[in-house]
Each structure stands twice: as structure tokens, then as C-alpha cells.
Amino acid sequence: MCLQKIVSGIVIVLLGHVFTEVWGSRRHYEQQRALMKEVKGLQESQELLQGEVISLRDTVNTLITFLKDTLPEDCSAARTRGTWTSVVQVRPPGLPPRTVRCDQWTEGGGWTVILARRPTHSEDLPRLDFNRTWVDYKYGFGHINGEFWIGNEVLHALTREAPHQLLVNLIDWNGRKAFASWDSFRVESETRLYRLNVHGYNHESTAGDSLRHHNHHPFSTFDHENDNDTLDHCAQKHGGGWWYFTCYVSHLTGTALGPSEPGEEGIIWRTWSKTLSLREVSMMIRPPPSVSP
Known part of the structure; x- marks a missing residue:
């Protein structure tokens, strides 16, 4: 009877460790997914910003050319x-x-x-x-x-x-x-x-x-x-x-x-x-x- 309790206790402890590891791995996985999502969002924002910068640069160059052409x-x-x-x-x-x-x-x-x-x-x-x-x-x-x-x-x-x-x-x-x-x-x-x-x-x-x-x-x-x-x-x-x-x-x-x-x-x-x-x-x-x- 004591042996059975000891074995049961060991099993419970092992299951606790397993659950902790599994839960920790799942949380880590979810954190990685969230991080990857943020990175992807930043990349998309950067691409949009680069596009806006290029567009703004083209506009400025066009304006400079226009001003040069219209100087007295x-x-x-x-x-x-x-x-x-x-x-x-x-x-x-x-x-x-x-x-x-x-x-x-x-x-x-x-x-x-x-x-x-x-x-x-x-x-x-x-x-x-x-x-x-x-x-x-x-x-x-x-x-x-x-x-x-x-x-x-x-x-x-x-x-x-x-x-x-x-x-x-x-x-x-x-x-x-x-x-x-x-x-x-x-x-x-x-x-x-x-x-x-x-x-x-x-x-x-x-x-x-x-x-x-x-x-x-x-x-x-x-x-x-x-x-x-x-x-x-x-x-x-x-x-x-x-x-x-x-x-x-x-x-x-x-x-x-x-x-x-x-x-x-x-x-x-x-x-x-x-x-x-x-x-x-x-x-x-x-x-x-x-x-x-």
C-alpha cells in the first residue's frame, strides 16, 4: 500500500513536470508566433514607408525641376x-x-x-x-x-x-x-x-x-x-x-x-x-x- 502511494506520487510529479514542459513549450510557441507576426507587420510597414519615401522623393525632384524651369x-x-x-x-x-x-x-x-x-x-x-x-x-x-x-x-x-x-x-x-x-x-x-x-x-x-x-x-x-x-x-x-x-x-x-x-x-x-x-x-x-x- 505504501509502495503504491509512493509510485502514485512519483507519477503525479512526473505528470506535473510533463504538463509544465508542454505548457511552457506551448507558451513559447505562441510567443514566437506573436513575435513573427509583429516582425511581419513591421516589414509590411517598412515596405509601405519605403514606397512613400520614394513617392515623396519623386515629388520633391519634380518640384525642384519645376522651380528651376520657372526661375526668372x-x-x-x-x-x-x-x-x-x-x-x-x-x-x-x-x-x-x-x-x-x-x-x-x-x-x-x-x-x-x-x-x-x-x-x-x-x-x-x-x-x-x-x-x-x-x-x-x-x-x-x-x-x-x-x-x-x-x-x-x-x-x-x-x-x-x-x-x-x-x-x-x-x-x-x-x-x-x-x-x-x-x-x-x-x-x-x-x-x-x-x-x-x-x-x-x-x-x-x-x-x-x-x-x-x-x-x-x-x-x-x-x-x-x-x-x-x-x-x-x-x-x-x-x-x-x-x-x-x-x-x-x-x-x-x-x-x-x-x-x-x-x-x-x-x-x-x-x-x-x-x-x-x-x-x-x-x-x-x-x-x-x-x-x-
Whole structure:
């Protein structure tokens, strides 16, 4: 009788262990199934999210392309669209988008600034070096909020279909100001060496016509001589990039010399200030009213 009780007890214990193992295995199996279900759900969510990301990326790319295609080509077009800011994104004909500086106030606005020379706000910062290569002048250089050259490719792109008006502003080291303007300004292609065409000088200008002598002459830099001087390489001698001939009457990309510091390599406009380098200058263009967007 005792033996039977002992055996029965052992059987009960063994059955308990078996039941525990079976129940534990079943719970483990159910947990695995639940986990696999969650993993599958996450995978499905990830696939949906990836699809949405791809769709969103395609939409953004389409929007970027649309915006690029609808950017104004210059500051005149930007002003026509109601943009009065001084720095805007434009897309010159046939060129990628770029940031340019605008003057939307002088004589009705619509001017795209193509050259800016001016002192920095800090005396510790040097003026920008304009003695650059042909490639630099081709694509442009400098800082849109400081000194810069917009680039000969941009000049050609903006003026090849229709000549633009040109406005030159000058300030000397005594604070005196002068200006000169023309009705027709155009820069030819690189194959034509970015040759200058400028006509229609406004005789109400106060600075004199220092571009007349440069008319129909190609552009030169220290590494790309195109001047007519048989004795000197004008760009190497005077620095900067310009429409040199033998050698210049105006030279607005020269070295920024200080007050009362003479030098033929300076920022010069001889029909107004014959010898001394100027403190600040700018060149701006816009389409004539008849072809404004």
C-alpha cells in the first residue's frame, strides 16, 4: 500500500513536470508566433514607408525641376514677378540656376549687378584679388554680399538675344560719386573671346565714356592674352581681366589701391579720375524697356 502511494506520487510529479514542459513549450510557441507576426507587420510597414519615401522623393525632384524651369532669368524678370529682394535665385538662358545681386530701386530697378568692388567692413580683411584666370572670369568668382564678378558666360547668356542697358557707378576715396550709362551692352561668346559691344552713351552721365575705347575688343586675363599691344601683355602688366586693347582707358577689375595711392594697376576710370584708384565701383545691366519681361 505504501509502495503504491509512493509510485502514485512519483507519477503525479512526473505528470506535473510533463504538463509544465508542454505548457511552457506551448507558451513559447505562441510567443514566437506573436513575435513573427509583429516582425511581419513591421516589414509590411517598412515596405509601405519605403514606397512613400520614394513617392515623396519623386515629388520633391519634380518640384525642384519645376522651380528651376520657372526661375526668372535675371533681376528684371524677378522684379516683374514682384520680387524686390536684393539677392535672388535666377536661371540665365541655357545656364544652371545661380544666386545674383539685384538693384531694384535705381531708375526703376530691374538691374542685375555684374561687378561689385567695395571695401570690407573690417580693416583687417583684405580686398578681393581680381587678378584671376580666364576660367575664373568665365564662370564668375567672389561673394554675392561683397566683391564679385558675375562671369562672362552669364554676361553672354543674358545679352546674346538682346543688348542690355549698362550702368556704371563710381565712388572715389573722397566720397565723390559719378555714373555712366549706355543703351546697348552685349558680350559675345567664348569662341569670340567674350568681345565687348557697347553703344548709346548717355551724355547726361557724369563720369565720361571710358568704355568707348574698349568697344569691339576681346576679353583678356593674365593667362589668356587677346589685347592689341605689341609691346606689353596688358593683363599681366596691369592685372585683372578686362577688354584690353593697348592697354586701357577704364580698368574696373584692377587692384584695390588705397587713398592717394597711384598705380596703373588700380581701379581706374580715366575720363573721371585719371590716375588715382577708385574706392568703390559697380556695373549693372538690365533689358531695355521694350524687351523687359
